Amino acid sequence: MFDIEYKGGNTVVIATKKSKLITDPKQSLIGLKDIDPKGMLSLATEPRFEVASNDAILLIEGPGEYEVGDFSVRGVAAQRHIDSEGFGSTMYRVEVGEVRIAILGNIDPKLSEDQLEALGVVDMLILPIGGGGYTLDATSAAQLVRKIDAKVIIPVHYADSALTYEVPQEEFDVFHKELGGEVEVTDKLKVKSVSSLPSVLTVYKITRS
Helix, strand or coil: CEEEEEEECCEEEEECCCCEEEECCCHHHHCCCCCCCCCCEEECCCHHHCCCCCCCCEEECCCEEEEECCEEEEEEEECECCCCCCCCEEEEEEEECCEEEEECCCECCCCCHHHHHHHCCCCEEEEECCCCCCCCCHHHHHHHHHHHCCCEEEEECCCCCCCCCCCCCCCHHHHHHHHCCEEEEECCEEECCHHHCCCCCEEEEECEC
């Protein structure tokens, strides 16, 4: 039904046969080349992570509901991890067929009941885990995993020697030790259907491509 690739930072690409979606394509912030979202639906969890493109299908950087190609998207306002107030970030709920995916970004971990209700029941959760005072750390990320209760977890934004993060990030293993669960390492996560997803908590470490 669709594939998920990890590009580093908060950037993932979700691709069906007919449509592509990218998150936070501004990779120059982590020492890589920005990804042009040409022909893609682009979701920015913060406006500064967006890459302007006249050739993108649609650029989204805030709350709202959208139907684009094979994707149904709901943006939910959230407080950034580094802010004391306000809503400078956007979480996304993406539906691909019957599979429901939550994409969190660099948010404050204290989500309200209204925010959790807006995300709803999800099957897959993509969230940063690197900490460093910049984004969710292992403890707060694990707490959100338990609160949202998705079975498939895809960590992003963790230590990588090839990337130059604004602040040092924790290793993937710090999060896994905190959360537990099975870990599967893959170059690309292929999802055939909602029924093909694991029934127990499984963490997928997708190799950066």
